[in-house]
Amino acid sequence: MPETDDPHELGEAEFRNTVHSFEFWFEAVQGYLHGRPYGSPGLRESELTERQRQGLITTLCNYCVGETAALDASSGMIGFAPDRGAKIFLATQVVDEGRHLEVLLHRMKQLGVADPDAEIEQRANRSLLKFKERLLEFVDARDWEASVFAQNVILECLEYTVFRHHAGTADPVTAEMLRGIVSDERRHMGFGENDLGRRLLMAPHTHDRLNQIKRELDSLVINTFAETLGELGVERDDRPDLAGDYLAAVARLGFRS
Amino acid sequence: MQLIAGERCALAASSGLVNAAPDQASKTFLATQTLDEGRHVEIFTQRLYDLGVKPNDLETTIKTYINPHLGKFAEVLLEKIDKKDFVAGVVGQNIVLEGMAFSVFEMLHAGAEASNPKFAHTLSGTIADERRHVGFGENRIGELIRRYPEKKPEVQRMQREMTKHMLATFHEAFARNGSPAEARTGAPQKDRAGPTYQGLNLAEASNEEMEGALSATVLKEFKTRLGRIGLEYQSPV
Numbered sequence: 001m002p003e004t005d006d007p008h009e010l011g012e013a014e015f016r017n018t019v020h021s022f023e024f025w026f027e028a029v030q031g032y033l034h035g036r037p038y039g040s041p042g043l044r045e046s047e048l049t050e051r052q053r054q055g056l057i058t059t060l061c062n063y064c065v066g067e068t069a070a071l072d073a074s075s076g077m078i079g080f081a082p083d084r085g086a087k088i089f090l091a092t093q094v095v096d097e098g099r100h101l102e103v104l105l106h107r108m109k110q111l112g113v114a115d116p117d118a119e120i121e122q123r124a125n126r127s128l129l130k131f132k133e134r135l136l137e138f139v140d141a142r143d144w145e146a147s148v149f150a151q152n153v154i155l156e157c158l159e160y161t162v163f164r165h166h167a168g169t170a171d172p173v174t175a176e177m178l179r180g181i182v183s184d185e186r187r188h189m190g191f192g193e194n195d196l197g198r199r200l201l202m203a204p205h206t207h208d209r210l211n212q213i214k215r216e217l218d219s220l221v222i223n224t225f226a227e228t229l230g231e232l233g234v235e236r237d238d239r240p241d242l243a244g245d246y247l248a249a250v251a252r253l254g255f256r257s
Numbered sequence: 258m259q260l261i262a263g264e265r266c267a268l269a270a271s272s273g274l275v276n277a278a279p280d281q282a283s284k285t286f287l288a289t290q291t292l293d294e295g296r297h298v299e300i301f302t303q304r305l306y307d308l309g310v311k312p313n314d315l316e317t318t319i320k321t322y323i324n325p326h327l328g329k330f331a332e333v334l335l336e337k338i339d340k341k342d343f344v345a346g347v348v349g350q351n352i353v354l355e356g357m358a359f360s361v362f363e364m365l366h367a368g369a370e371a372s373n374p375k376f377a378h379t380l381s382g383t384i385a386d387e388r389r390h391v392g393f394g395e396n397r398i399g400e401l402i403r404r405y406p407e408k409k410p411e412v413q414r415m416q417r418e419m420t421k422h423m424l425a426t427f428h429e430a431f432a433r434n435g436s437p438a439e440a441r442t443g444a445p446q447k448d449r450a451g452p453t454y455q456g457l458n459l460a461e462a463s464n465e466e467m468e469g470a471l472s473a474t475v476l477k478e479f480k481t482r483l484g485r486i487g488l489e490y491q492s493p494v
Contacts, residue, residue: 071284079269091272091291095289117281
């Protein structure tokens with residue numbers, strides 16, 4: 001076992017063996033999962049107006065689309081992951097994404113939604129559905145670089161940006177649930193950054209290809225923000241700069257526009 | 258080595274099935290199963306390292322020692338997974354593969370309990386997981402088989418193929434390599450009874466007897482579990 005508590009102080013091989021392991025995952029999640037059924041430590045519901053409730057349901061429907069995309073993609077990627085460490089990491093990500101979906105569906109039921117699947121079908125925004133379709137095309141084509149990039153960089157940055165913003169304004173139960181999800185997203189983004197970082201060092205031409213994919217997906221992400229905020233009835237002047245935050249998060253991982 | 262190969266197949270199959278699952282509850286269960294199978298791969302790989310295999314030699318060691326019949330067994334299942342055939346995939350994975358793994362682990366556990374408690378403990382955790390996985394297969398697929406009876410012949414063909422390769426795997430494992438090393442480790446002390454599996458004294462049984470006991474146990478399990486989901490066991494003989 002490594003002698004340091006900080007994995008970033010480890011050499012590359014030991015870093016990967018440590019981070020891509022169940023032990024690491026379990027230690028990471030047990031602090032914020034224990035005693036929090038469905039992502040919430042038994043907080044009291046606050047009163048929501050009908051407009052707020054409908055807005056929240058629409059938002060949760062879109063979150064479910066994103067998490068289903070992440071679940072289907074991360075599970076599909078295990079079959080062509082390049083090494084055992086990546087397979088192990090993705091197995092932990094699969095269960096994270098499955099849990100996210102479960103807590104989001106549970107929250108919808110708490111809000112009185114009887115048939116979440118029907119609501120998702122009706123309320124999901126088109127750009128996000130298109131994003132999901134593109135991501136799963138990369139996975140079906142067993143294109144590792146494009147899949148990791150679309151899933152662990154772009155989609156995770158999208159979710160990270162939106163969930164963090166939303167957690168700051170949401171009712172306490174939803175906010176607590178989102179904070180738990182954000183903690184997982186950080187780990188998933190770290191995997192994408194690390195895996196692609198190594199690949200880009202070895203094959204710099206990959207950068208051009210990923211930038212091309214980024215340009216295509218960026219527009220879907222930015223449209224998703226605009227559509228979601230529009231559906232929520234947020235006035236243009238009051239809208240947070242989610243696109244700017246998203247692009248900054250992706251840039252921090254080394255992918256600039 | 259064979260345990261890692263089997264668990265790798267289970268990891269590929271359960272993760273591949275998430276995408277093909279027709280409902281949310283199945284996706285969620287398969288997500289937890291993916292985590293379990295990944296952990297099993299990790300645990301058995303670590304055991305190999307403990308036995309002296311170097312991480313850099315892992316893949317070549319597995320390629321060298323994998324039982325070719327087990328490779329074919331996995332191919333039959335993974336072909337269904339690649340086609341996103343959920344019903345066949347779950348029968349192959351959660352009834353056939355898990356049913357086989359469950360019995361093999363129980364035999365290994367019986368052999369290791371007294372002589373290698375650490376490995377026996379690892380196996381008992383794995384057995385508990387497999388029991389849950391088999392339960393999902395029975396529960397979810399029974400309903401789907403009733404809904405899509407036209408799937409029966411194809412699924413039964415797959416079960417027959419997988420059973421054929423499984424029995425060949427057992428035969429080769431016992432005949433060529435001797436009995437699995439872990440099952441033999443519990444040799445009896447002078448005044449103590451040896452480990453038993455299905456009433457068979459593992460320390461004294463011949464390879465043929467051990468193969469017979471394992472095969473009979475797995476096949477009996479298959480018949481029971483397939484019957485519960487409305488399928489008739491197909492003998493490869």
